[in-house]
Every structure is written in C-alpha cells, then in structure tokens.
Amino acid sequence: MGFVNFVQFDYFFMLKKFDSSLKEHNFSNPPRFMPISGTYVLEDLKNFMDVAWSIQFDSSWDEVFKLIKKVKGADPVSLGVWKKILARIRYLKENKIIEMLIQLISEDPSYNEVYTTKDLYIVDDFITEVKKQAENTLSALKEKQTEGKIEVLLNQIFGTTQIEKLKFYTEAGSAPFERKEIGRFEYCEPLAYLKKFILDYVKKDVKELSDILLVRGEWASQQLATPMSEAFHQLIENADKIIALDNSLDDSVDLGLKMKTHLPRTERDKESRNIIHSTLNFVNTSAARIILGSVNLFITYGRNLKMVLEDCIKPHPTLIRNWKDIDHFAEGKLKQMCIGVYKEIFSFVSLMQNFHIEVNEDA
Structure with a gap:
C-alpha cells in the first residue's frame, strides 16, 4: 500500500x-x-x-x-x-x-x-476514506461558500480583497506554533479587517458624520446621544488596542520575546510548551474581545443612526431639534450621509459574522 x-x-x-x-x-x-x-x-x-x-x-x-x-x-x-x-x-x-x-x-x-x-486493512480503510472524503467535501463546500461571501463583502466595503495584514499577528507569524502543534493565531483576517475599517472608514466618514450629528446637533436629550457618542469613541480606541496587541508580538519585546525564548525548548520542556500555549490563548482571547466588542459598538451606533434617520423624515423631527441647520451645514446631504454610513456598518457587521469568534474565559 x-x-x-x-x-x-x-x-x-x-x-x-x-x-x-x-x-x-x-x-x-x-x-x-x-x-x-x-x-x-x-x-x-x-x-x-x-x-x-x-x-x-x-x-x-x-x-x-x-x-x-x-x-x-x-x-x-x-x-x-x-x-x-x-x-x-x-x-x-x-x-x-x-x-x-x-x-x-x-x-x-x-x-x-x-x-x-x-x-x-483494505475494507476498513476504504470505508474510513470514503467517509473522510464525504466530510471533507461538505466542509470544503461550506468553506467555499463562506469564502465567496467574504470576498463579495470585502469588495463591497474596501473595493478589493487584498487587505493589508497586521505586522505580527499573521498566518506567517502563527506558522512556527502550528508546526509544533501548540496552537495558532486564530483571528488574523477579521482583526486585520477591523483595523483597516476603523482607520480608513470610521476615522473619516463616520467621524465626519459624528461631528455633525453629535457636536453640532441639538439633541432633545443628551442621554439619547450618549450611546452613539460612546460607541464612536470606543471604536477609535479599539484601533489603538489592535495596534498595541499586534506590536506586543514583535519578537524583541513583551509577548513576542517570551514566545521566541520558549519556542526552541518546547520539544523537551513541557513548561515552555505550556507557557506558549497560554500566551497564545491570551492573545487570541484579547483579539476576540476586541472584535466582538467592536461589532457590538457598530450595532449600537447603527441602531441609533437608524433612529435618527427615522426621526428626520418626520415633518417635525424631535430627536435633533436643529436638523435643518445641520443639514444646511452638510450642503443638504446629511440624510444621504446617514444612509451611506448605516449601509457600510451593516456590511461590515455582516462580514464579521462569517468568522467563528469566541472568547476563552479561562485565558
């Protein structure tokens, strides 16, 4: 055989x-x-x-x-x-x-x-192989469907599928740990997409809209504007968290140095293997928390933006009293700006839902 x-x-x-x-x-x-x-x-x-x-x-x-x-x-x-x-x-x-x-x-x-x-054993191996092929085929079909959805959404959001990777939290950076079957970086793609979306879109288009609605807008109650404002500012902070987490994996500092030091010892030292395994769990859990937290913030911002849109089409808007003034400031395009941002947020949340992300509470 x-x-x-x-x-x-x-x-x-x-x-x-x-x-x-x-x-x-x-x-x-x-x-x-x-x-x-x-x-x-x-x-x-x-x-x-x-x-x-x-x-x-x-x-x-x-x-x-x-x-x-x-x-x-x-x-x-x-x-x-x-x-x-x-x-x-x-x-x-x-x-x-x-x-x-x-x-x-x-x-x-x-x-x-x-x-x-x-x-x-020919018969047993044949049956096992047929079963394995069937399972692999189903898994491949499901994976291909997901990849297809991801590519469509990436093109829709960024205009390309070639998104810049993070510096250290990457598939290549994960390879040494995978080879030794210790673990891997679980969320390289979604974390990179999140960073790019915040830096390229939230810090520009969403900020421009937020400055008009939240700074120039006269809200009936400041409590109504607070969730939207907090969601925006926390998203900006999350971009810094992603960069900090990524940089901590540089093998000359912090977590990266720890894993680099222990990696050569893993074959003979169980403690070194456990240290790397727990460090990977910590890094992946940190990444998962940032991603899931950001998705919830996007949902909060989008839900409140939808509320603003529904209010602005009323003959007499009640949420933002000076809608006409801020719309004039936006050259009559405020409603279109709100719709555009809402669509982009919806598309990005849909993109993130294609990835299985979970927080390891023990990490």
Whole structure:
C-alpha cells in the first residue's frame, strides 16, 4: 500500500510553509515560494521518507495504471510521468539525499531514519476514506461558500480583497506554533479587517458624520446621544488596542520575546510548551474581545443612526431639534450621509459574522 500512502501524503501542508498565501486545489496562481528555516520542514521530510521509501519500485505499474483507469475512467497522470517520478524517488533514496538534508538541518550527522511500512486493512480503510472524503467535501463546500461571501463583502466595503495584514499577528507569524502543534493565531483576517475599517472608514466618514450629528446637533436629550457618542469613541480606541496587541508580538519585546525564548525548548520542556500555549490563548482571547466588542459598538451606533434617520423624515423631527441647520451645514446631504454610513456598518457587521469568534474565559 506504499503507493496509496504516497498519493495521499499531505504535500499541500508542506508547500504552504514556503508560501503562506498558497490555496489548495488552486492552480490558476503560480506559487511564490520563499526561503524558510529548514527546521520548519524537518518533520515533513521525515514523514515523506516514510511514505516515499516504502514504494515498491519493481511493481507492475502497467497493471496498476490499467486498473486505475478502469475504475476512475481516466489516468491521474500518464504512466511515463509516473515512471519518471519513480526514478527520481529511487535516486533520492539510493543516494540518501533526504537523510543528508535532515542530518544538516538537525545538526545530527549520526541521524539514520528507520522507516516501516504499515499494513492496511483494505475494507476498513476504504470505508474510513470514503467517509473522510464525504466530510471533507461538505466542509470544503461550506468553506467555499463562506469564502465567496467574504470576498463579495470585502469588495463591497474596501473595493478589493487584498487587505493589508497586521505586522505580527499573521498566518506567517502563527506558522512556527502550528508546526509544533501548540496552537495558532486564530483571528488574523477579521482583526486585520477591523483595523483597516476603523482607520480608513470610521476615522473619516463616520467621524465626519459624528461631528455633525453629535457636536453640532441639538439633541432633545443628551442621554439619547450618549450611546452613539460612546460607541464612536470606543471604536477609535479599539484601533489603538489592535495596534498595541499586534506590536506586543514583535519578537524583541513583551509577548513576542517570551514566545521566541520558549519556542526552541518546547520539544523537551513541557513548561515552555505550556507557557506558549497560554500566551497564545491570551492573545487570541484579547483579539476576540476586541472584535466582538467592536461589532457590538457598530450595532449600537447603527441602531441609533437608524433612529435618527427615522426621526428626520418626520415633518417635525424631535430627536435633533436643529436638523435643518445641520443639514444646511452638510450642503443638504446629511440624510444621504446617514444612509451611506448605516449601509457600510451593516456590511461590515455582516462580514464579521462569517468568522467563528469566541472568547476563552479561562485565558
């Protein structure tokens, strides 16, 4: 069953380490592989040896490919291409190329891999594999639907899907912890979107509207304006919180330095592993609180803005007594400004609802 194990090896997981933007089954965009530390792929190389070295080079591959074509109705690859792949694998194995790579990366010249082939129970493995494929298909469909919604909303809100990432709280920054199966940065995308939305939209369009409604507007009761005013100012503060949290992960200061110091020790020191795990929980919980808190603030601001809109179309508005004056100040566009901001807030809240965000109360 070496052939089955070789085909089912998770090549994507290994390749993604060289290009964090790489997407599985997407062949339209060429990968942009970057140099990385060999330690990141050390275990992958060992796992690859386990599957590649177990292939029987002298098997009757003509018969195997005939059977595959009969079952599948098509050749996955041509027999000629497969034989070239086999020749390269045999060369790597006979010349101990990967073993020497591992010796170099691990700085262990005595390393000598002992690999074993596993006997598979065909029927059980087949049933398990079919079930796994079905579950993966359903999961992929759901994920693709979500990705589609996210892309539509990103284009609608920002005019692009290429949103600037944070400095340190990123997929690339998360990779070293994922490789050691300690944890990861959970909310890289939504936190980056939130920062951009606050800096690019809240600090400009929403601020302009707030200055007119909350500063120039004469409210019937200041208590009616307070929730809207507080929501706006807390959102501005949340942008600073995002930047501070992100900067704390710089590996020369604070949390980043702590995790950098303990990361090399995690293989042999359980305490170091626990420290990084708890730090990741703290960071993710902090990010989740900022995101969920901001969503609630947007909802508060939007709900009060809707109340203002409903009041302004009345013959005699009662919430803001000088509506005509502030509308004149806004060159007669105040209602359109309110509608525009309300729509943008609604779209952004809809965007955030596509991400599963939860606060770990124990962190």
